[in-house]
Amino acid sequence: PSPIPQSAIRNPETLNLPCIRQTRFPRYRITYWAHKEVAMVKLEVLGVSSDGHHQPVVLLRNEDRVLPIVVGIAEADAIHAALTHRNLGRPMTHDLICNLLAGLHAEMQSVIIYKLENDTFYAHLNIEQKSNTGQVEQVLRVDSRPSDGIAIAVRLETPIFAAEQVMDQASQDVSILGSGEDSDEGEEGESDT
Numbered sequence: 001p002s003p004i005p006q007s008a009i010r011n012p013e014t015l016n017l018p019c020i021r022q023t024r025f026p027r028y029r030i031t032y033w034a035h036k037e038v039a040m041v042k043l044e045v046l047g048v049s050s051d052g053h054h055q056p057v058v059l060l061r062n063e064d065r066v067l068p069i070v071v072g073i074a075e076a077d078a079i080h081a082a083l084t085h086r087n088l089g090r091p092m093t094h095d096l097i098c099n100l101l102a103g104l105h106a107e108m109q110s111v112i113i114y115k116l117e118n119d120t121f122y123a124h125l126n127i128e129q130k131s132n133t134g135q136v137e138q139v140l141r142v143d144s145r146p147s148d149g150i151a152i153a154v155r156l157e158t159p160i161f162a163a164e165q166v167m168d169q170a171s172q173d174v175s176i177l178g179s180g181e182d183s184d185e186g187e188e189g190e191s192d193t
């Protein structure tokens with residue numbers, strides 16, 4: 001994990017990335033890195049489906065676009081269990097991570113899917129750790145597979161963002177879902193592994 005400035009992830013309504021300056025626009029947010037603009041969009045988790053080849057796919061939507069990400073079977077089940085509030089009796093791995101965050105007085109502020117390279121998605125978690133008095137002691141950016149970040153975010157009701165460039169590379173029109181959002185006839189997406 002790499003420490004980042006507190007101000008970079010304090011407010012989930014602004015982009016949660018370390019940056020020089022942030023600007024809000026009605027539809028998206030732009031973060032100015034050192035000479036680089038990164039536009040982000042907020043995503044909604046629609047659910048888990050199949051790509052037609054029996055590979056689980058998590059479907060993330062922003063307006064009229066869907067970002068399909070091929071995930072592992074265990075991660076797909078973890079995401080689905082959280083979305084359906086399925087009680088598994090004992091804590092699973094992602095529940096354990098949520099429990100660890102709570103025990104360490106840490107709050108996950110967001111999940112950022114920031115890059116797609118060689119058919120692999122890259123993400124990180126933005127986390128604030130607080131003292132017993134509620135003061136922010138440390139702000140962390142932790143590398144994560146998107147599927148793990150999504151599984152944790154669904155449990156904690158944390159916002160998920162994707163770089164506009166990632167959406168341009170891999171998103172598809174929402175019409176791929178057919179008449180129902182939980183259709184089993186999704187298109188193949190890139191893997192996060």
